[in-house]
Amino acid sequence: MADDPRDFEFAVVSDRTSAHRDGVFEAAVDAINLLRPAFVVSVGDLIEGDTEDAAVLDAMWAEFEAIIARLQMPFFRVPGNHDYSNPTMARDWTRRFGPSYYQFRYKDVLFLVLNSELFSSYRNPGRPVEGGDTQDAQMRFIERALAGNADARWTLVFLHQPFWDTPGRQHTDWERVEALLADRRYTVLAGHFHRYTKQIRHGREYITLGTTGGGSRLRGIDRGEFDHVMLVTMSDAGPVVANLLLDGIHDADVHTEAMRSLMWGLDHAVTTQPLVVASERFTTGEQRFALHNGADRPITVRGRFAAGAHFDVTPSEVERTLAPGASEQVLVALRAHEPVAVARLTPSLAHWTVEAQGERRPARSESTTWVIPDRLFPVRAAGPVAVDADLAEWAPLRFALEDWPLAEGGSAEAKLRFDVRRDRDFLYFAFDVQDPTPDFSEARVGQKQDGVTVELDARPDPARSENRGVRPSIEDGTLASLLITTLTAVEPLPDPALDSVLSPPPEGLRRAVRTHAGGYRAELAVPRSFLDERAGGEWERFRLNVILQDFDGKGGPGRDHEWRPSRFGAPNLTIHGAGTFAREG
Numbered sequence: 001m002a003d004d005p006r007d008f009e010f011a012v013v014s015d016r017t018s019a020h021r022d023g024v025f026e027a028a029v030d031a032i033n034l035l036r037p038a039f040v041v042s043v044g045d046l047i048e049g050d051t052e053d054a055a056v057l058d059a060m061w062a063e064f065e066a067i068i069a070r071l072q073m074p075f076f077r078v079p080g081n082h083d084y085s086n087p088t089m090a091r092d093w094t095r096r097f098g099p100s101y102y103q104f105r106y107k108d109v110l111f112l113v114l115n116s117e118l119f120s121s122y123r124n125p126g127r128p129v130e131g132g133d134t135q136d137a138q139m140r141f142i143e144r145a146l147a148g149n150a151d152a153r154w155t156l157v158f159l160h161q162p163f164w165d166t167p168g169r170q171h172t173d174w175e176r177v178e179a180l181l182a183d184r185r186y187t188v189l190a191g192h193f194h195r196y197t198k199q200i201r202h203g204r205e206y207i208t209l210g211t212t213g214g215g216s217r218l219r220g221i222d223r224g225e226f227d228h229v230m231l232v233t234m235s236d237a238g239p240v241v242a243n244l245l246l247d248g249i250h251d252a253d254v255h256t257e258a259m260r261s262l263m264w265g266l267d268h269a270v271t272t273q274p275l276v277v278a279s280e281r282f283t284t285g286e287q288r289f290a291l292h293n294g295a296d297r298p299i300t301v302r303g304r305f306a307a308g309a310h311f312d313v314t315p316s317e318v319e320r321t322l323a324p325g326a327s328e329q330v331l332v333a334l335r336a337h338e339p340v341a342v343a344r345l346t347p348s349l350a351h352w353t354v355e356a357q358g359e360r361r362p363a364r365s366e367s368t369t370w371v372i373p374d375r376l377f378p379v380r381a382a383g384p385v386a387v388d389a390d391l392a393e394w395a396p397l398r399f400a401l402e403d404w405p406l407a408e409g410g411s412a413e414a415k416l417r418f419d420v421r422r423d424r425d426f427l428y429f430a431f432d433v434q435d436p437t438p439d440f441s442e443a444r445v446g447q448k449q450d451g452v453t454v455e456l457d458a459r460p461d462p463a464r465s466e467n468r469g470v471r472p473s474i475e476d477g478t479l480a481s482l483l484i485t486t487l488t489a490v491e492p493l494p495d496p497a498l499d500s501v502l503s504p505p506p507e508g509l510r511r512a513v514r515t516h517a518g519g520y521r522a523e524l525a526v527p528r529s530f531l532d533e534r535a536g537g538e539w540e541r542f543r544l545n546v547i548l549q550d551f552d553g554k555g556g557p558g559r560d561h562e563w564r565p566s567r568f569g570a571p572n573l574t575i576h577g578a579g580t581f582a583r584e585g
């Protein structure tokens with residue numbers, strides 16, 4: 001019955017952090033006060049964290065506590081990886097809030113709150129965050145809590161990391177928890193991914209929430225990317241979920257595992273294959289795209305090809321319908337307006353739309369990919385370079401990132417030319433940037449201001465040429481194996497979040513940046529020993545991407561213009577092995 005006195009409502013809020021958007025969590029608090037639930041539970045990541053500075057930590061918690069103080073009902077915290085990142089933060093949590101895991105019972109429903117950072121730290125997989133509570137103690141607590149509440153009519157488990165949905169992060173202790181829960185009626189709620197997914201596991205609902213102000217591309221229900229508050233009505237039949245979005249109210253099936261799989265198939269339907277040419281200058285060629293339907297229903301793939309600054313593409317449009325499991329090749333012809341150096345080519349853009357019938361509505365994936373001929377670029381021996389940002393000994397610079405096309409039309413204002421050379425001990429880079437609106441600030445991290453970021457991968461193939469997303473690249477060590485460094489005209493703020501997943505710069509790395517009217521110049525020297533160590537012997541090849549960062553206002557939004565497609569995107573946004581250089585001479 002809807003008026004059963006044992007029924008009650010509670011609210012759940014999700015991730016607020018990782019490039020959080022001001023005002024969203026605050027708006028959620030106001031909405032919750034209108035809903036009048038009995039209490040509110042989080043699934044973690046309440047503050048940005050990732051610091052060992054006590055003053056910074058105090059300021060972060062003070063900001064959050066001021067927001068929570070507006071709630072007109074109790075609030076229950078769950079630690080996330082941003083809240084419980086290191087021993088300092090672990091000790092701080094227990095000092096402020098007591099144990100990082102606990103239980104409470106309300107109207108015969110058991111609420112079990114767990115600390116996933118004790119199962120496996122996000123920053124150091126397989127090991128707990130030390131300094132506060134211990135995993136052994138948490139496991140003993142779980143056993144006691146479940147044994148002491150065997151008569152609970154339902155059990156609700158809250159934790160931050162969804163270990164059951166994280167390839168390579170499965171945890172034996174979590175499997176033990178599931179075994180202890182096996183004979184109970186239960187539901188599990190988590191966060192962390194910033195994408196909503198409902199799954200059925202062991203016959204029970206496992207729900208990973210979206211965001212409540214945390215970093216998100218907000219691509220909507222089809223992606224599980226939205227800001228929401230979950231309102232749960234607890235009945236004898238179990239929890240009834242209402243997801244309250246800014247644009248409506250949706251039930252627990254707002255984004256299911258099946259819908260996620262369908263969108264994954266649409267996102268991976270198009271793969272751009274490398275167009276590698278042998279000569280230094282490009283005249284004509286064929287660009288191939290591999291189409292594959294990994295979905296369980298037919299899909300329609302449409303491609304539109306714009307003319308590039310240096311070459312035309314024919315045909316200008318293609319359309320294919322693929323049955324489930326089917327594959328096909330699409331070829332388009334490229335013809336340069338006149339012979340042009342491959343090193344200076346500006347890409348054309350391909351616009352793809354992939355559609356299928358979804359569970360509730362048609363599902364669509366849209367993406368903009370690159371069309372660009374590539375080649376194996378030589379790195380020639382030369383004399384030592386004085387790393388002083390004076391590029392007189394470099395002229396001319398072979399490589400260009402000029403009139404770079406934007407997905408929405410037009411081209412970038414900032415321009416870049418660069419080159420690469422080597423001597424016995426170093427690999428050298430020179431960069432000449434033209435930028436009419438230079439924006440440098442010591443008050444911002446390096447990747448939030450004008451600058452040039454270098455991504456260098458000297459590992460042997462196949463690892464060097466592979467493309468994987470950011471999260472898998474963190475988890476498999478790819479990101480830590482690369483040299484990723486940003487050259488700016490000032491000493492930027494440290495970036496603890498980025499530094500925690502990158503390796504420190506190699507010993508002997510040298511850099512210089514010098515501004516001038518209308519831009520800046522930079523030089524970088526990377527010790528040969530770094531390349532040899534990554535190559536497992538004397539280096540022969542490396543993969544390079546150069547990213548021109550362009551910020552047009554103080555602290556305002558910026559753009560990244562990449563010389564080659566990012567290796568960290570979906571397959572249709574990357575090109576296998578793009579930007580590879582070989583030792584010559």
